[in-house]
Amino acid sequence: MTMAKGSQPFPRSEYLRRLTAVKAEMKLREIEVLVVTTPANITYLSGYTSKSGYVPQGLVVSLKDEEPTFITRRMDGPAAIHQMFIDRGNVIGYPEALIANPERDGYDAIIEFILDKGVGRKAIGLEAKFLPALTVAKFKSRAAESKIVDCTNAVTWIRGLKSDLEIALMREAAAISDAGMLKAKDVIRSGVREADASAEIIAALVRGANGKPGTDVASFYLCATPRTSTCHIRWTEDVFQQGSQINLELSGVRHGYTSPLMRTFSIGKPSDKIRRLHEGEVAGLEAALAAAKTGRTCSDVAVAFNTTLKKHGFEKESRCGYAVGIDWTEPTASLKEGDMTVLRPNMTFHLMLGNWIDEDTGYVISETFRVTDAGGEPFTEVPRELFVL
Amino acid sequence: MTMAKGSQPFPRSEYLRRLTAVKAEMKLREIEVLVVTTPANITYLSGYTSKSGYVPQGLVVSLKDEEPTFITRRMDGPAAIHQMFIDRGNVIGYPEALIANPERDGYDAIIEFILDKGVGRKAIGLEAKFLPALTVAKFKSRAAESKIVDCTNAVTWIRGLKSDLEIALMREAAAISDAGMLKAKDVIRSGVREADASAEIIAALVRGANGKPGTDVASFYLCATPRTSTCHIRWTEDVFQQGSQINLELSGVRHGYTSPLMRTFSIGKPSDKIRRLHEGEVAGLEAALAAAKTGRTCSDVAVAFNTTLKKHGFEKESRCGYAVGIDWTEPTASLKEGDMTVLRPNMTFHLMLGNWIDEDTGYVISETFRVTDAGGEPFTEVPRELFVL
Numbered sequence: 001m002t003m004a005k006g007s008q009p010f011p012r013s014e015y016l017r018r019l020t021a022v023k024a025e026m027k028l029r030e031i032e033v034l035v036v037t038t039p040a041n042i043t044y045l046s047g048y049t050s051k052s053g054y055v056p057q058g059l060v061v062s063l064k065d066e067e068p069t070f071i072t073r074r075m076d077g078p079a080a081i082h083q084m085f086i087d088r089g090n091v092i093g094y095p096e097a098l099i100a101n102p103e104r105d106g107y108d109a110i111i112e113f114i115l116d117k118g119v120g121r122k123a124i125g126l127e128a129k130f131l132p133a134l135t136v137a138k139f140k141s142r143a144a145e146s147k148i149v150d151c152t153n154a155v156t157w158i159r160g161l162k163s164d165l166e167i168a169l170m171r172e173a174a175a176i177s178d179a180g181m182l183k184a185k186d187v188i189r190s191g192v193r194e195a196d197a198s199a200e201i202i203a204a205l206v207r208g209a210n211g212k213p214g215t216d217v218a219s220f221y222l223c224a225t226p227r228t229s230t231c232h233i234r235w236t237e238d239v240f241q242q243g244s245q246i247n248l249e250l251s252g253v254r255h256g257y258t259s260p261l262m263r264t265f266s267i268g269k270p271s272d273k274i275r276r277l278h279e280g281e282v283a284g285l286e287a288a289l290a291a292a293k294t295g296r297t298c299s300d301v302a303v304a305f306n307t308t309l310k311k312h313g314f315e316k317e318s319r320c321g322y323a324v325g326i327d328w329t330e331p332t333a334s335l336k337e338g339d340m341t342v343l344r345p346n347m348t349f350h351l352m353l354g355n356w357i358d359e360d361t362g363y364v365i366s367e368t369f370r371v372t373d374a375g376g377e378p379f380t381e382v383p384r385e386l387f388v389l
Numbered sequence: 390m391t392m393a394k395g396s397q398p399f400p401r402s403e404y405l406r407r408l409t410a411v412k413a414e415m416k417l418r419e420i421e422v423l424v425v426t427t428p429a430n431i432t433y434l435s436g437y438t439s440k441s442g443y444v445p446q447g448l449v450v451s452l453k454d455e456e457p458t459f460i461t462r463r464m465d466g467p468a469a470i471h472q473m474f475i476d477r478g479n480v481i482g483y484p485e486a487l488i489a490n491p492e493r494d495g496y497d498a499i500i501e502f503i504l505d506k507g508v509g510r511k512a513i514g515l516e517a518k519f520l521p522a523l524t525v526a527k528f529k530s531r532a533a534e535s536k537i538v539d540c541t542n543a544v545t546w547i548r549g550l551k552s553d554l555e556i557a558l559m560r561e562a563a564a565i566s567d568a569g570m571l572k573a574k575d576v577i578r579s580g581v582r583e584a585d586a587s588a589e590i591i592a593a594l595v596r597g598a599n600g601k602p603g604t605d606v607a608s609f610y611l612c613a614t615p616r617t618s619t620c621h622i623r624w625t626e627d628v629f630q631q632g633s634q635i636n637l638e639l640s641g642v643r644h645g646y647t648s649p650l651m652r653t654f655s656i657g658k659p660s661d662k663i664r665r666l667h668e669g670e671v672a673g674l675e676a677a678l679a680a681a682k683t684g685r686t687c688s689d690v691a692v693a694f695n696t697t698l699k700k701h702g703f704e705k706e707s708r709c710g711y712a713v714g715i716d717w718t719e720p721t722a723s724l725k726e727g728d729m730t731v732l733r734p735n736m737t738f739h740l741m742l743g744n745w746i747d748e749d750t751g752y753v754i755s756e757t758f759r760v761t762d763a764g765g766e767p768f769t770e771v772p773r774e775l776f777v778l
Contacts, residue, residue, distance in 0.1 A: 002748045002749070003615075003616075003618060003619075003748040004615060006616075006625070007626075049622070049623075050619065050621045050622045051608060051610075051621045051622075051623070052621045054718070074706070075620050075706075075707055075745050076619075076620065076621060078616075078618040078619050078745070078748050079616070079619035079620070079621060079622050081748075082616060082619060082622075083622070095706075096706045096707045096708070099707070099708065099723075100708065100711070100720070100723040100725065100728075128521075128522055128523070129521050129522075129523055130521060131521065131522065132517075132518050132519060132520065132521070132522070133517055133518075133520060133521070133522035133524075133525040133526070134517070134518055135522075136522040137522070193602060195595055195596060195597065195602030195603065195604075196595075196596055196602070198595050199591075199592040199593075199595035199596045199602075200592065202588075202591060202592065202595060202606065203588040203589065203591065203592040204588075206584055206585075206587055206588035206591060207584060207585055207588045208584065212626070213582065213584030213585070213588075213624075213626055214584065215584075215623060215624075215625075215626075216623050217591065217606050217609070217623075219440060220606070221440075226392075226393060227392075227395075227467075227468070227471060229392060229467040230392075230439065230465075230467050230468035230471060231464050231465065231468070232439045232440045232441045232465060232468060233438070233439045233440075233468050233471075233472070234438075234440070234604060234605050234606075235602075235604075236395070236604075237396075237601070237602055237604075317463070317464075317484075317485045318464055318485045318488070319485070319488065319489060322489070329443070331489070334488075334489040336489065339489075356464050356467070359391045359392040359467050359470075360391070360392075
């Protein structure tokens with residue numbers, strides 16, 4: 001008996017569609033072979049979500065082959081066979097001797113595979129910006145005949161435009177985000193430890209919603225008084241008090257896809273300043289969604305938010321959001337003034353309106369949406385409230 | 390009012406001790422300034438555990454200054470002031486304009502800080518192996534007068550030898566690992582979804598043990614029938630069945646410190662093969678711990694395990710473990726044949742005996758231990774059983 005294919009989140013035709021788009025981009029850039037190493041891009045092109053990316057691995061897309069080939073540590077091969085849409089023969093496990101070996105590592109196995117394919121003088125694409133310097137140098141010296149072309153974010157830009165099948169998964173993730181936020185509303189109260197509330201909320205994110213469990217734990221931030229000006233801490237051992245404010249950022253996950261969501265909670269009456277900030281931010285959120293129409297730009301969305309917030313007497317220094325999907329942030333389009341990326345239907349963004357004004361004041365609200373002809377359509381349903389508990 | 394210091398997991402003297410060791414290494418390598426960018430090394434030298442490492446940040450250790458300086462995105466400054474032992478004046482926030490900007494990023498802010506310090510022709514150390522090629526190139530071109538020296542793992546090797554204060558935190562993490570594993574024993578049963586069991590176990594890891602909550606969610610793997618030959622998947626939507634085998638890997642976390650633990654569960658009677666493998670692995674585990682004495686080598690520990698397992702009719706391809714501490718794996722010493730690292734008291738390892746023999750057979754057991762003169766002393770107390778549920 002051998003490892004069987006698991007149930008796949010997408011049909012084979014969906015992966016082939018994505019690969020066709022990647023190969024068209026490769027032809028445009030005159031690249032014969034593309035080595036995909038960013039875990040989210042590997043997920044996108046194969047369905048693989050196993051967490052083996054802490055050692056070298058690469059999905060090799062070749063113009064010659066319909067399916068890509070995955071080269072990974074041998075012990076991770078069975079998970080790849082199980083999760084990926086590709087034929088088991090296209091999963092190649094490299095030996096354990098390449099782990100914790102200062103002379104040779106998994107990238108050598110990838111290079112040797114490409115050389116064996118006879119790439120010759122044709123060009124090899126790498127996601128070079130995210131690779132260690134020594135790895136890029138190794139490709140250049142070992143595949144000396146070939147031209148090495150930086151293709152950082154080439155797949156990521158393609159990934160930015162979701163199919164309806166992907167949107168459906170992001171909606172499932174959003175339903176889980178909603179369930180997590182509603183759980184927070186239930187469990188956050190005076191006298192409860194931050195950690196114990198977090199345990200309940202995270203468990204809700206794993207249990208999922210509508211019979212569909214979360215498939216992973218995404219990043220989770222609970223920044224409560226006196227830490228409301230922080231944005232990326234988990235939680236502490238402190239106990240919530242009457243008067244505590246809690247800023248929460250979380251996301252459900254479905255087969256890699258996320259739909260992040262942020263809300264602010266107050267145990268007892270919030271300060272006037274926070275109340276006014278909330279009103280300005282909600283108005284800004286609505287203005288931003290209205291502006292997020294097909295044909296407008298990322299910059300237009302940011303201008304709509306910033307102008308509205310300013311009318312309410314506040315400003316936000318950081319960008320208003322970013323492209324979102326597999327493994328949360330896509331490092332491509334930003335909702336910020338000056339980003340002239342044109343919005344197309346089914347682009348998805350985390351409209352991230354966290355605003356850490358000074359060391360005393362932070363407030364968060366956000367929604368994940370898709371672009372439509374009529375504006376941004378949010379995936380989550382939690383009310384746009386400053387929750388007073 | 391400004392952001393106050395939070396409660397610190399270590400006294401200032403402990404951080405200064407660590408910095409003294411780092412500076413001694415810098416002098417040996419004739420480096421004036423070391424830029425620490427690995428998140429675990431930043432935690433080690435400052436107490437910072439906020440998750441801001443997805444954008445550029447660096448802890449700059451200079452021979453001239455007692456305290457290091459942390460250069461981070463401005464919005465992450467308050468968390469650094471709160472968590473780090475250093476003076477608030479040594480936290481420098483760079484502006485939001487350096488985010489999602491193809492021309493300049495946070496590394497430019499770090500380089501400018503170093504140039505302003507007047508490093509001149511002296512050497513700058515980088516953890517180059519983990520930095521993108523373009524970042525290393527930027528240091529070389531912008532600090533053209535200075536020599537750039539690769540110091541990858543220099544701090545990590547120092548980190549390998551724990552203080553008693555660190556061991557105490559790892560014991561707290563281990564108590565949480567124990568609690569998580571005992572929770573697994575309670576909740577894994579026929580008819581339960583993998584995801585629902587995972588939700589309960591992860592919640593237990595966050596709630597913690599002995600009044601000390603987990604401070605983060607570490608990586609978590611639940612690989613159940615028919616996926617027992619996989620090692621790095623989270624969980625699935627499947628329901629446990631009579632006859633299911635479950636391989637579990639988890640860890641509690643205390644202020645960054647982990648103590649990983651693995652156990653195998655069987656719902657109903659396990660196969661004879663798994664039973665025999667379990668016996669061989671437990672015998673090997675005991676032999677490895679006995680060998681893990683001060684003055685012996687990593688290789689000796691691996692030989693002890695491998696020889697014992699072979700006597701039981703099995704082999705394990707992958708290494709028997711690795712140095713462990715903040716953020717799980719330390720990429721330095723490996724428990725494998727040929728690694729001649731000499732064991733010293735309070736080195737800590739994850740004796741990782743997961744054995745994925747073929748596509749049908751995988752079994753896991755592991756313990757995290759410290760080296761003593763009398764052998765490896767495990768931190769966890771869960772029995773070395775193949776749990777039959």
